[in-house]
Amino acid sequence: MTTATAKAKTTRRRRAVSVRKLIYTILMLAAGLVFLLPFLWMLSTSMKPEVDVFIYPVEWIPKHWQAAENYAKVWSGKANFTLYYWNSIKVSVLTTLLSVVVSAMAAYGFTKIRFPGRNALFFLVLTTYMIPPEATLVPLFVLYRSMGLYDTHTGLILLGGFSVLGTFLLRQFVDGISNDYIESAQIDGAGHRQIFLRILLPLIRPAVATYAILRFIWTWNDYQTPFIFLSDKALYTIQLGMSAFADRNGQFYSLVMAASVSAIVPLLIVFIIGQKQVIEGISFGGVKG
């Protein structure tokens, strides 16, 4: 008897919990929708004729479609979005590659090889981490002009590629790898180069993937560095191209929104593919920048 009533009580409570969970989910869906409204507005506006842009109440689903024309104007007009895309892909991919290689090597050197001065040098790397990149913009600009790196993609790639953040992130993972692997490889006569390439890199592949995706996203979305260090329009990344396009076509909101959608979509795809890594990477160190 008592057990029966207890059971009824728990099922009732469980049902109450699941109803409450459903209500919370619906409320959160509403909140999420409001949160995303700017993106939905952008998307819908990008597919409208200009005269319909400011109709109120907002026509979320355009009455007159003009998607093809708007996007064609953005992609084949004076602003060369194909070129901006290519520049962004080039800079982001090469920066990511360089940064991963440099960071993984340093992470290995700082944890698995013993040499005098190691701790002091690591401390030096640690201290430079707190120097904000914004503080060195002016002297770097002067230095870049005298080194011939100003207004080049190489200059951008080098700046992003030597970020110390990757060293910290990967060092945590390399540190967690047992020395036994390395010692037994050494007994077999392997040098550090072989150990690094054949043993270490495969072992820290998930961490490398996480860092690579984050670095790619940060480089792709970086506005500040190309803005300061590039001036030739032919070298513009998508961020600079987008901003120049908005300045020139400020009054054609439907076109500006089509350009915005074009600037966001590739990264959205990268993010959706790599969301697990991105979220892990962000929650790991709470890293950003």
Add this chain to the structure above:
Amino acid sequence: MSQARIPAKTNAASLRTQEGRRRRRREIAAGYVFIGPMLIGILLFTIIPMLMLFLFSLTDWSFLTGYDKLKIVGFHNFSRLLHDQDFGQSLVHNLIMLLAVPIGMALALLLAVIITERVHLSGFFKVIFFMPQISSIVAVAVVWQVLFHPSYGPVNGMLSAIGIDSPPKWLADPHYALPSVMLLMIWIDLGVGLIIYIAGLKNIPRDLYEAADIDGSSAWTKFRKITFPLLTPTSFFLLITGIIANFKAFALIKVLTDGGPAHATSVIVYDMYEQGFVNLKTGYASSMAVVLFLIILFITFLQWMFQRKWVHNG
């Protein structure tokens, strides 16, 4: 081959030390080869620029004129900064913008608690709230400029539809521009706080809540007595990184308002950019960058102090 590496006991001691020394030298060389690229990068792109910055900050100079025109003026730039009203105003704007950090954190915490415990589709919500963070800041700024448009924008369209006669002009109004920028900052960074709080929540042992359930504690009590205190390190981390990011703010301001209207949204990095790259005053801009560096140094120092205290107490 491998036998040669393990000296037999009968070998002469000298032979052993010679072999050991050779191996030691190789080890040291390998160490420097592996950390070398990173060290060269830091030297070239951080340490040398930093030394140049300190030097430039003591000069009256424009990079266009060449090094022979460089004039050392001591701390003149810094005493000038003290009386520079525009810079003072920008510093005040940075300080006001700090308010956005705790507000954003509170929102992120609220959403994190709901998403971790109370909803279906939690992975989906993480992606939604993270979207502004992965979007191009230029595109985001352009969209909000139009949404906030004083006369045609949908935001004011909605406000006048519900009967507000003279809605604020948002980014075009000196009084509302800074709060509008802060609103946008909260919107952009919410996803980061959310994800870090969710990770923090997952680290809280479940049995604490179970024990509280047995005691019959309410949800609010559990939040106050368990969740919030145990998340202190996470909150502190978010607070510090939020404050630092705030002082470094530039890109959003540049594309959204260009410091305007009437200097209402200028910040210290924006002033530095204007002096260094528009007015071409390399020396003066450098002194502003030194101030930025000192502020961040101070915040990092505070963080270090507090963390040490925690390690000792906890």
